Amino acid sequence: MQDLEIQEHYDKIVISNPETKVDLYIEEFEQGPQGDGSDVYFESKKNKYYVVTGRRERILQTVKITGRDLHSYPSEVQETIKSKNPKTQFLEVGAGLAEFCYKVAMGRKFLKPIVIDPANYELLEDMLTFSKNSLSDKLAKDDSHKILKKRAKKINTLIERCKVYRDPNKIQLYNMTLEDFSRIKELDGIADVVIDYWGPMINNNDNKQELVRRLEYRLKKKKGKLIQAIAYNCSEVIGGRSMRVDVI
Numbered sequence: 001m002q003d004l005e006i007q008e009h010y011d012k013i014v015i016s017n018p019e020t021k022v023d024l025y026i027e028e029f030e031q032g033p034q035g036d037g038s039d040v041y042f043e044s045k046k047n048k049y050y051v052v053t054g055r056r057e058r059i060l061q062t063v064k065i066t067g068r069d070l071h072s073y074p075s076e077v078q079e080t081i082k083s084k085n086p087k088t089q090f091l092e093v094g095a096g097l098a099e100f101c102y103k104v105a106m107g108r109k110f111l112k113p114i115v116i117d118p119a120n121y122e123l124l125e126d127m128l129t130f131s132k133n134s135l136s137d138k139l140a141k142d143d144s145h146k147i148l149k150k151r152a153k154k155i156n157t158l159i160e161r162c163k164v165y166r167d168p169n170k171i172q173l174y175n176m177t178l179e180d181f182s183r184i185k186e187l188d189g190i191a192d193v194v195i196d197y198w199g200p201m202i203n204n205n206d207n208k209q210e211l212v213r214r215l216e217y218r219l220k221k222k223k224g225k226l227i228q229a230i231a232y233n234c235s236e237v238i239g240g241r242s243m244r245v246d247v248i
């Protein structure tokens with residue numbers, strides 16, 4: 001395990017990796033920064049990038065790696081799991097540590113899902129394990145603390161997901177950006193369902209969204225579906241409120 005630093009604040013703990021500049025935030029609040037319960041998230045300061053807001057201001061953003069539960073995904077995505085075809089190939093771009101591909105993989109009803117995401121899953125698992133150990137020490141002294149117990153449960157869930165994302169028998173992980181992946185041409189038209197939910201479509205600025213849409217469109221079969229979360233404009237991305245889901 002790499003050297004990690006832990007800072008405890010009244011409302012959150014932050015675990016930092018000074019070398020990779022990835023921070024893990026675990027917040028006290030029920031609702032995460034995006035208002036949907038993603039209360040454990042990672043930020044990579046190395047991958048800082050700029051987005052242009054509606055008012056044309058330039059604002060510094062960091063890449064967040066979240067792990068939404070399935071119920072936070074739009075109904076259009078949740079419906080796809082009901083498919084009766086065991087040959088359905090799911091592919092998620094920017095899956096982070098979300099539950100969707102984990103659920104598909106664990107259900108073993110469909111083909112192994114494909115994930116395209118450059119996140120450092122090994123580091124994420126190390127950091128989560130570090131926070132789990134630190135919490136276990138605290139809970140050993142006082143196991144009546146409700147928030148700590150809830151946190152520990154969420155962390156265990158995310159560690160479990162990390163393991164599945166890293167297991168080639170369960171998920172085909174392409175640990176790279178969509179842009180790098182697009183150079184592997186034989187993978188064009190490989191998936192029945194392509195999902196980008198808060199992935200590169202939202203993590204890129206307006207200029208790059210068209211490219212992302214084109215690259216993701218190429219991944220789906222002719223009769224397949226592409227489900228993308230689209231932000232109306234970048235100022236709303238920051239607020240994390242206004243977005244629509246396109247099914248193509």
Ligand SMILES: C[S@@+](CC[C@H](N)C(=O)[O-])C[C@H]1O[C@@H](n2cnc3c(N)ncnc32)[C@H](O)[C@@H]1O
Pocket residue numbers: 038063064065066067068093094095096097098116117118119176177178179197198199200203
């Ligand atoms: C906000 S998280 C969303 C994770 C998950 N879909 C969820 O809703 O909780 C964004 C994810 O997109 C990934 N990502 C960002 N840019 C990407 C790119 N160009 N290609 C592939 N993945 C990317 C990040 O590594 C991160 O895991």
